[in-house]
Amino acid sequence: MLVERSLDAIALIERDGIVSYVSPPIVRVLGYTPEEFIGLGPFEAVHPDDRDEAKRRFAELLQEPGSTQTAVNRVRHKDGSWRWIETVSTNQLDQSGTGAVIANLRDVTDQTRAEEAVREAEEKFRFIVESATEFAIFTTDLAGRVESWNPGASRILGYEEEEVLGQDCRIFFAPEDNAGDQVGREMRNSLTRGHGNDERWHLRKGGRRFWASGLMMPLRDDEGNVRGYLKILRDMTREKRAEEALRESEARFRSMADSAPVMIWMADVQGRRTYFNKPWLDFTGRTPAEDLPAAWLDSVHPDDRERCTAAFGAAFEDRTSVDVEYRLRRSDGEYRWVFDRASPLFSHEGELTGYIGSGIDITDRKHAEEALKDADRRKNEFLAMLAHELRNPLAAINNAVQLTLRPGDEDNLEWSKGVIERQAKHLARLLDDLLDVARITQGKIQLRKEPLDLSTVIARAVEVVRPLFERRRHTLTLAVAHGQLPVFADPTRMEQILVNLLTNAAKYTEEEGSISLTAYRDGEIIVSVKDNGHGIPPEMLPRVFELFAQVDRTIDRSQGGLGIGLTLARSLVRMHGGEIRAVSEGPGKGSEFTIRLPVVGEHHPEPPRAEPRAAEPPKRGLRVLVVDDNRDTAVGMARLLKSSGYEVTTAHDGPTAVELARAERPDAILLDIGLPGIDGYEVARQIRNEEGGRDTLLIAVSGYGQQGDRERSRLAGFDHHLVKPVGYDLLISLLDRRGSAFPFSPEGLGPA
Structure with a gap:
């Protein structure tokens, strides 16, 4: 009963190899009933490749009665498959040939296949280790002494296998790491974590350093006890140097970017900002944490934000460059115009890696462009006004000429002569004003200064404009400190200034208006011309002295004028060391122009005058x-x-x-x-x-x-x-x- 319940089959084999008995478990082992198995011929079920060896070993067993032999052969299962059968045979034959060989048959197919798999894995591992010349792979005992060594280790570390077997693996580590017991730390980490990783400098034979990425793992026996360690190293010196070069390059870039006179930023492939240089951060007064990746848009003017986002977004989508002008809030809260140019960045393989952009403050340029447009507009208005100013006297002259062509009318002739003379003088004054502007802008005007009392110049200027005042029925009130206004000035130019101010007051004040001129001394000479005329809008006050500036073009066209008189007046006053200022409470509330000039003593040197050659007596008939x-x-x-x-x-x-x-x-x-x-x-x-x-x-x-x-x-x-x-x-x-x-x-x- 014990034999029948056993997992193994028991067989009795005669000297000729015939099976005379087999226990029932043969069904579990090979699928045959005992009767079927006994009916098989000697060694018939053994694999053909194993059959001769099985016969030879059986013959050897027969030669030694009482001996035992173990063999593993492939035997055909009843279903036709081949099973690995371990046979333990004992020779129980006596000298007379009685008895039999007792064989214990056990199915070891699974065990054999597992062992083969282990052998194959070991062979594959050994092949990989031997072939992995990019890796240094070696094993050590528990003390760290080298037990095995692959060709990759020879290539990387420089030692041949016979040189290094039995050596302490610490010879591959830098002195500073050995001082800190780096090997022991890796061993301990591998035991607690299953592996220990490290990246550090190692030593080749001869002491030359190289950067390696390393891994240490414990080796265990069948019982799970640690018997040693596996160490794998890969030479990463080239990558390490490339990383260091990249870091140095990035550091140089950041240093240059932070020193650049422009605002620089970078973005990833989605257009999200990843970097702002120091000038950008200084300009906005914000930190990278505040601005990255998209909060920088908070500093863009609300009216420009949507346009700015759309322009950058379209360029990022199309992978093209883009120029955008927008207003960016400076750290002091002022919005400044920025010209921003963004360009895509590509790798050597042509793959998009991100964007780089640079911005410059163009606020001053914008203002200059606006000023240029304004100047161009005022120039065109001036040219139109100039044409108007020239055509009016020319029309009067033309009419006068036509009258002179009609005989027999002395009144018309005399009137025409007066018109021609007055209009010719008017044209001459226009040209003189234009030439004065040109001279002043080129710094070529020369003053003929002399000591004088300004009240005498005021008197002459009043006489010049009196006809205009009488024509417009204005009331002129004078309050002049006669004899108390000593200045060192060009009398002609001072008269020109005063005539200009009085003429403007008369022209831009409705008929029967009130105009006053006051002149007094209060630490300096102060002259004021005040009227109750049209007044000046607040927005025009800062520009009233600019070239070609006209307060009200409709009024200017009706009254005449080129918009250069006040420019001349201010320039001439400044050339005298003084200043002129305009004040008005607004349209319809009149205006006041005040001149301030330095006071001089009575004894001021008079510039020398060139003496002309003596004139000869008048001669006619020349x-x-x-x-x-x-x-x-x-x-x-x-x-x-x-x-x-x-x-x-x-x-x-x-x-x-x-x-x-x-x-x-x-x-x-x-x-x-x-x-x-x-x-x-x-x-x-x-x-x-x-x-x-x-x-x-x-x-x-x-x-x-x-x-x-x-x-x-x-x-x-x-x-x-x-x-x-x-x-x-x-x-x-x-x-x-x-x-x-x-x-x-x-x-x-x-x-x-």
């Missing part, structure tokens, strides 16, 4: 050559001079003028500068170089009247430089005196 490319101008001047008793010849280009000067030897030449052929400067030089032209009176008559033009005339040999339109009385005076304002020296002649 021969005069008039040269101008404008025939009407030349003929008109010739007729005027002839009516005064002069002999006059005309020319209309440079070469003809030189020929006539040589042929006729005139006493005086009125010479335009802008001539065809050769200009007036060259004509003058050629005449002066002629023997007969040394004493000829040369007068430049030109539309160019700046200081540089006068200097060129002097160098070319002219005696005087007059600006068109020429005052006839002044011209006659110069011709009669034949004196020169420029000392003449032939040696000074040369190209202008």
Whole structure:
């Protein structure tokens, strides 16, 4: 019964290999009934590859009665599968051949396969270890002595296997780590955590350091007891140096970015901000924690936020660059205009890695652009006003000319003469104002200062504007401290300033208005012109002295004016060391302009004046050559001079003028500068170089009247430089005196 209940099958095998008995468990072992198994031929069920070896070993067993033999062979199961059967056979045959071989058959298929799997795994592991030359793999005993060594360890650590077996693995660790028992710490960590990781410097044979990523694991026996340790190292020196280079590069970038004069930011591929440089943070007064990744938009002006987000979002989606202008709140709360340019960043493989952007404060540029647009607008308004100012007197002159063409009406003739004279003077004043503006803006205006009492200048200015005041029926109230207003000033320019202020007051005050002028001394000289006229809007007060600025274009067009008078006034006052200020409570409440000038003592040095050559007695019958490319101008001047008793010849280009000067030897030449052929400067030089032209009176008559033009005339040999339109009385005076304002020296002649 015990045999039948056993898991193993018991068989009796005769000397010839025939099975004479097998216990019932054979069914569990190989699927055969005892009768079926006994009916099999000797070794018939053994695998063909194992059969010969099984027969040989059985023969050996028969040679030694009483001996026992263990073998594992593949035996065919009744279902046709092959099972690993462990057979423990004992030879119980005696010398007479009686007895049998008793065999215990046990199915060890699962165990054998498990062992094969372990062997295969060990072989695979050994193959991997031997092939893993990128890794240093070695094992140690509990003390850390090396027990096994793969080729990768030889390549990385530099030791051959025979050199290192039995050596303490601490020879691979840096001295500072050995001082801190790094190996012991890794062993302890591997026991508590299952493994110990580390990244640190290690030593190759010869002491050269390399950076390695390491792993240590405990090795256990079948009972689970720790018998040693497995250590794996990978050389990461190249990666370590690349990381350090990247960190250094990033540090350099951040250093440069923080030192850059622009605001720099970076974003990831989704457009979320990941970095702001120091100038950005200084500008906004915020920290990275406050601004990253999207809270920076809180600093963008609410009116610009949606547009800004849309522009950046579209660029991020399309992976393109974008320029955006928006207002960003500065740390002091002021919104400043920023020009922000963002560009995508790509890896070497062309993959998008993020964005970089830079912003600059363009507020000043924006203001300059707005100012430029405003200046352009005011320039256009000025040109329109200039056309208006020129057409009005020209229309009056044209009407007067038409009246003079109608004979027999002396009243119309006299009236026309007056109109032409007044309007010509008006045009001359317009041109003078324009030239003054040009001179002041170029810093070329010169003051002829002298000690004077400002009350005398005020009196002259009042007389100049009196006709205008009477025409508009204004009341002018004067409160002037006569004899108590000592200044060192150019009387002509001071009169120009006061006339300008009084004229403006008269023009911009409704008829029968009230205007006052006060002048007194209170530590400085204070002059005030006040009216009850149109007034000045608050927004215009800061700009009222700007070039071409006009308070009310409708009023300005009706009253006339170029918008340059107050600019001239302020510039001239400042050139005198003073200041001018405008005050108004608003439209319809009048305005007041106040000038403040420094007081000077009675004894102030007077600048030296050039002494002209002594004038000769008036002479009529002089021969005069008039040269101008404008025939009407030349003929008109010739007729005027002839009516005064002069002999006059005309020319209309440079070469003809030189020929006539040589042929006729005139006493005086009125010479335009802008001539065809050769200009007036060259004509003058050629005449002066002629023997007969040394004493000829040369007068430049030109539309160019700046200081540089006068200097060129002097160098070319002219005696005087007059600006068109020429005052006839002044011209006659110069011709009669034949004196020169420029000392003449032939040696000074040369190209202008």
